[in-house]
Amino acid sequence: MPGIGETLRVNGTAEISVAPDLLKRFTLAERPPTCVLRIRVNTVFFQCSRAILRSELWNPDKHLERRRLPSPGAILQAVSRSGFDGEAYDQALPGRLKTSLY
16 A cells, blocks of 8 residues: 555465355355455564565556556457457456446
């Protein structure tokens, strides 16, 4: 978060689960998720702020304009081995988010 250097560090393992009883616990608007991420925590501690401060993560002068970065569709098209249409993906994305994100 801007203005906060400390970071909460969590060490452990994670797994993707599709267990029906677990999915049911995270139902929202009568729709269970497709999967959940189970995290087994071994240790939790605050990481000092030096790395965050040195990285200038929150310095707006260091941020790239969104238009300078590839779109999700462009990335998927670049890594796909099929005839993936990245432009069509990007055009449909806003509507898909509204209808499929709960």
